[in-house]
Amino acid sequence: MLIDMTHTITPEIPIYPGTPVPSLSPACTLTRDGFRETLLSFSSHTGTHMDAPAHLLQDGRTLDDMPMSQFSGRATVLDVSEAGPVITEAFLQSNYDAIHCADFILFYTGWEDRWGTERFLEDSFPVPDEAAARYLVSRGLKGVGTDAIGIDRIGDRHLPIHRVLLKDSVLILENLCLKKVRGRKDFLFFALPMKFQNTDGAPIRAFAELRESFEGERRRR
Incomplete structure (x- = not known):
């Protein structure tokens, strides 16, 4: 089973203060041109997106210069919604069994429930x-x-x-949809960034593959 972990980009989505508002306008229409095309205008850090080291570091690597293997792997979602405003090293160490085998650690804060409201920016x-x-x-x-x-x-x-993580080429993913995988451990995760030249960051299509669902389906058959 595949689970989409990506917010849809619309002109109304929450944006980081100072970021341009996304614009999606008709470039071609069925009535006028016989086909549809949409003109897209938005920041490289819009919606569910990924930060590259080049986002902050002078000589940081860009996403278009990274192998595809960097964008997928085993993931664990840690529920930090009750952990307080600061996630500590002690908290992470207490979750060592969930962390040690992961390529991606994803924090469920509960802020996903605020998406589309002013409270998301609190x-x-x-x-x-x-x-x-x-x-x-x-x-x-x-x-x-x-x-x-x-x-x-x-x-x-x-x-x-950001600087601590990006300095060691640990990618940063923000505005993920994690509610459906809250507390999940060791699942396959894919975060595929839009590819353009000198990619300091990019919107991603993020999704989880839960293989035990396939096994259960086969057993039922």
Whole structure:
């Protein structure tokens, strides 16, 4: 079974303060041209998206320069909705069994339920502190994700957690849909970024493949 973990881009979606509002307008129409095309205009960090090291680092790598293997792997979703505003290294260590085999650690904060409302931009969602970020780097992960708008506080313009992760080429995924995989451990995860030149970040199509569902279906047959 495949589970979509991606928000749909619309002109009304929540955007990070200062980011251009997405625009989707008709470029061609059935009536006028005999076919439909849509003119898209939005930031590379719109909606469910991925940050590359080049987002913040002068010599950071871009997504278009990375192998496809960087965008998929085994994932674990940690429920941090009751963990408080700060995700600590101690909390992560207490979840070692769920973390040690993962390529991607995804934080369910509960902010997904606020999507489409002003409350989504309230700056109180759980985020890792720097010690927790360094611990995540030490695990050799491909990426760290969240269902909130950022892995740092909106008000922290230095973006310290971004910098710790991106310095070691740990990709950052934001605005994920995690409710359907809340608490899931060790499933196949795919986060495929739009490919364009010098990709500092890109909207992604993120999805989970839950293979036990296939096994159950085969047994029922």
